[in-house]
Amino acid sequence: MERYEEDLTDVSRAHPPLHVVLTVGDAIEVSAERDRSSDGDPITRQLRERMEAMLEETKSYRRKPPTGADFP
Incomplete structure (x- = not known):
């Protein structure tokens, strides 16, 4: 793609060198039956909480944005 551009x-x-950090969280146990009386979906809420926690943990892996004349 870069050559085409x-x-x-x-x-x-x-372009600076790239790297990836792949984190897989623990499994979320799901009941076969859904409690329809609850406010919102508890599975979605739990998934969101876990993903936000994992994103917070990976902040230390993030690269600082490049600076200088070579980078826009």
Whole structure:
């Protein structure tokens, strides 16, 4: 994709090295029956809470944005 962009724009951008951190959380146990009297979906609420906690934990892995003349 980058080469295609370079061909169209005649501009080459420098890209920093990339890496990925993949985190898989614990399984969420789900009952076969749903409590329809509860306010909202408890599974969705639990999933959101766990995902937000995992995102908070990965803040230390984040790379600082590049600066300088080579990066827009």
